[in-house]
Amino acid sequence: MQYFxxxxxxxxxxFIFFSFTFCSKNFFFNIITTTxxxxxAVKNITKKSIQTTSLMGAGVDPHLYKATQLNLKQLNNSNxxxxxxxxxxxxxxxxxxxxxxxxxIYAISNxxxxxxxxxxxxFSSSIDPHIWFSVKLWINTIKYINNVLKxxxxxxxxxxQNNTNLYIKNLKLLNKSIKKNIxxxxxxxxxxxxxxxxxxxxxxxxxxxxxxxxxxxTVSEFGIKDIIELINFIxxxxxxxxxxxxxxxxxxxxxxxxxxxxxxxNVIIGGGLHSDAIGEANTFExxxxxxISSNTKTILxxxx
Numbered sequence: 001m002q003y004f005x006x007x008x009x010x011x012x013x014x015f016i017f018f019s020f021t022f023c024s025k026n027f028f029f030n031i032i033t034t035t036x037x038x039x040x041a042v043k044n045i046t047k048k049s050i051q052t053t054s055l056m057g058a059g060v061d062p063h064l065y066k067a068t069q070l071n072l073k074q075l076n077n078s079n080x081x082x083x084x085x086x087x088x089x090x091x092x093x094x095x096x097x098x099x100x101x102x103x104x105i106y107a108i109s110n111x112x113x114x115x116x117x118x119x120x121x122x123f124s125s126s127i128d129p130h131i132w133f134s135v136k137l138w139i140n141t142i143k144y145i146n147n148v149l150k151x152x153x154x155x156x157x158x159x160x161q162n163n164t165n166l167y168i169k170n171l172k173l174l175n176k177s178i179k180k181n182i183x184x185x186x187x188x189x190x191x192x193x194x195x196x197x198x199x200x201x202x203x204x205x206x207x208x209x210x211x212x213x214x215x216x217x218t219v220s221e222f223g224i225k226d227i228i229e230l231i232n233f234i235x236x237x238x239x240x241x242x243x244x245x246x247x248x249x250x251x252x253x254x255x256x257x258x259x260x261x262x263x264x265x266n267v268i269i270g271g272g273l274h275s276d277a278i279g280e281a282n283t284f285e286x287x288x289x290x291x292i293s294s295n296t297k298t299i300l301x302x303x304x
Contacts, residue, residue, distance in 0.1 A: 031050055031080045032053055032054075032055065034065075034083040035084060037291075040288045041108075042145060044142070045146050045163050046160065053074060057277075059280070062277070065091060066091050067092050075103070079104065080149075081104065082145060086128070087127075087129060104148075112141070113140075118200045128201065133199055133202035135292065136175055136205060137201065138171065138288070142168060178206055179206055182207065185300060189303045189304070190208040191208070193210075193211050193212070193234065193239060194212050194244075194273060195244065195245045195252060196213065197212030198245070231259040235263060240267065241270035243299070243302075244269060245274075245276075246273065247277045279291060279294075
């Protein structure tokens with residue numbers, strides 16, 4: 001009896017030792033993401049098992065973002081880096097190239113089959129980077145992130161897989177809900193006009209026409225000619241509302257509204273949409289499902 005007692009005590013001590021050792025290492029293990037949207041994807045897989053930090057906060061435009069000295073330190077001290085790719089974080093491209101030699105750095109857009117990407121020759125990479133606006137495509141990135149994490153943090157492999165399965169189930173429900181709600185809008189009214197052309201994947205996935213004042217990137221130039229063309233499009237197609245974006249100044253679209261009024265046509269602001277960033281912490285929109293659901297609700301309530 002005493003033998004078995006001692007044997008069990010020894011097993012318990014060994015278990016506690018290895019658990020403490022791993023947890024101690026794990027405490028210093030950290031993941032860096034560029035955007036809050038990607039951070040949310042990682043957190044839904046890892047929960048509280050790993051420290052995850054986003055370089056860009058709520059409402060930050062990734063097209064214009066420049067890494068700070070603190071960001072460079074964070075990146076160099078990280079164990080895994082996830083970024084969108086397709087030149088979304090255009091001003092950080094050189095940093096990613098340098099880190100690629102000695103860091104575990106992954107572009108989640110690599111998970112998307114090239115035939116499903118939307119091309120646009122006006123953008124520097126010739127491909128629209130806003131892949132998260134198709135929930136179906138975003139599920140591919142979740143699987144990709146999960147596979148990376150399971151290989152790098154094997155002890156949590158089953159835990160991550162179970163979390164991924166549950167999250168994907170919720171995303172599939174979200175996808176069905178969006179399709180159902182967009183169908184409530186009359187086909188002629190399914191036109192989404194925004195500050196920049198970030199919603200093409202949304203339009204393609206849910207059968208709604210999209211048009212932006214700027215191109216795919218907020219870095220792209222636009223002028224009076226673009227404003228006039230958009231004004232004429234709105235009037236010709238009897239568009240009743242345009243949408244602001246939470247991460248982009250509303251001044252350019254205000255000029256469009258004023259231009260419509262000068263031509264005796266009234267177009268309203270349909271609300272603010274989350275395009276390139278999640279919302280403030282502790283709000284409904286501080287996560288991916290939140291921003292997509294909120295956007296869909298805003299579009300539906302305005303256009304139906």
